[in-house]
Amino acid sequence: MSPDDLKKLAAARALELVRPGMRLGLGTGSTAKHFVDLLGARVAAGLDVLCVATSEVTQAQAESLGIPMSTLDETPELDLTVDGADEVDPQLRLIKGAGAALLREKIVAAASKRMVVIADDSKLVAELGRFPLPIEVVPFGLEATRRAMAAAITASGAAGELRLRKRPDGTVLLTDGGHYILDAHLGRIANPELLGAALNVVPGVVEHGLFLGLAAGAILASGDGLKILGAIE
Numbered sequence: 001m002s003p004d005d006l007k008k009l010a011a012a013r014a015l016e017l018v019r020p021g022m023r024l025g026l027g028t029g030s031t032a033k034h035f036v037d038l039l040g041a042r043v044a045a046g047l048d049v050l051c052v053a054t055s056e057v058t059q060a061q062a063e064s065l066g067i068p069m070s071t072l073d074e075t076p077e078l079d080l081t082v083d084g085a086d087e088v089d090p091q092l093r094l095i096k097g098a099g100a101a102l103l104r105e106k107i108v109a110a111a112s113k114r115m116v117v118i119a120d121d122s123k124l125v126a127e128l129g130r131f132p133l134p135i136e137v138v139p140f141g142l143e144a145t146r147r148a149m150a151a152a153i154t155a156s157g158a159a160g161e162l163r164l165r166k167r168p169d170g171t172v173l174l175t176d177g178g179h180y181i182l183d184a185h186l187g188r189i190a191n192p193e194l195l196g197a198a199l200n201v202v203p204g205v206v207e208h209g210l211f212l213g214l215a216a217g218a219i220l221a222s223g224d225g226l227k228i229l230g231a232i233e
């Protein structure tokens, strides 16, 4: 099975969690895209749900499929959010944000009674940090913010380079919220809670891609089948 087939398998299992009348958060990325495609087919067949997207890309996809969409202003509490991840550890701590949607993804996950991660099992790691940690910052004062972040990272016991994320054409990437992303190449994050808390208090940092205590469960697909972490139902 190809990696894309595995993503689709995880997405299909997550679709089984959806009940009529649910308010859903829709994630961002290639795995979440499969979930939205499958959900769109169910909606076309008559399923009644109301959804909030975690990015403009997902919003456009969902609208194109005729999925009824809302906002967190109109629908501030969601039943279930299904989203991908860049890394998942055995305690269901995540790194997210490769798709630059971490801020809205975290707001939507926090507004949900349940967040379930869908991924192929290559995302499961013993320890977070091999994947660069995305950190969203306001453009104003970038260099000062970068220095304060570097100090916070060191104080938390981690170390590594902060790289400003650019588009393939070399221009600086702007998130849906108009912010920059600094990717922290740390190699390993021995204490995600300490690092997250240290980054949270740096002025200029809008949000970081450590999702701690947010995911209730994960559906991880491999060639041998599905592995469930935590509680998905």
Ligand SMILES: O=C(CO)[C@H](O)[C@H](O)COP(=O)(O)O
Pocket (backbone or CB within 6 Å): 027, 028, 029, 030, 031, 032, 083, 084, 085, 086, 095, 096, 097, 098, 099, 100, 101, 102, 105
């Ligand atoms: O956090 C994300 C976007 O900001 C994605 O959920 C994460 O990058 C996983 O994406 P994919 O399913 O394409 O591997």
